[in-house]
Amino acid sequence: MLPWPETNAPALMLAKPFRCLLLLTVLSALPWTGPTMADGSNKWRLEFSGAAESAGEIVLEIAASHETPIEVKAVIDGNDGENHVARKVKRAIDRQAGRIVDAELDDGEDVLVKRHLFRQFSIRVVSNTVKGVRIRFDPE
Numbered sequence: 001m002l003p004w005p006e007t008n009a010p011a012l013m014l015a016k017p018f019r020c021l022l023l024l025t026v027l028s029a030l031p032w033t034g035p036t037m038a039d040g041s042n043k044w045r046l047e048f049s050g051a052a053e054s055a056g057e058i059v060l061e062i063a064a065s066h067e068t069p070i071e072v073k074a075v076i077d078g079n080d081g082e083n084h085v086a087r088k089v090k091r092a093i094d095r096q097a098g099r100i101v102d103a104e105l106d107d108g109e110d111v112l113v114k115r116h117l118f119r120q121f122s123i124r125v126v127s128n129t130v131k132g133v134r135i136r137f138d139p140e
Contacts, residue, residue: 043140056129
């Protein structure tokens with residue numbers, strides 16, 4: 001004889017752990033974009049801080065929904081201040097992604113990136129090999 005009444009008690013006891021395992025499996029299969037992604041706004045402020053302690057490259061990815069992402073590369077010289085870094089990134093955005101976004105300088109060290117042809121877009125840092133330069137994204 002079973003220690004529980006003839007109901008679905010064993011099935012119910014297994015159902016919750018199985019559901020948790022299933023949920024964890026599904027979530028682990030989703031791609032993780034990391035903390036450097038700025039999603040879904042029609043305008044972004046890129047705040048640059050710190051002077052370049054080394055030469056390198058800042059690579060951004062700008063993507064509108066249902067569009068192929070555009071990779072933007074800005075070459076930064078060593079000893080460039082945050083204002084020069086912002087200016088170089090702004091120029092790179094204008095040259096390489098100007099057909100989908102507009103970029104402008106604000107306060108010297110900030111770059112405003114605004115939509116051009118679509119409602120919302122995301123921006124993320126693909127790589128930053130410039131030591132000492134930090135980039136913060138703020139939706140406007």
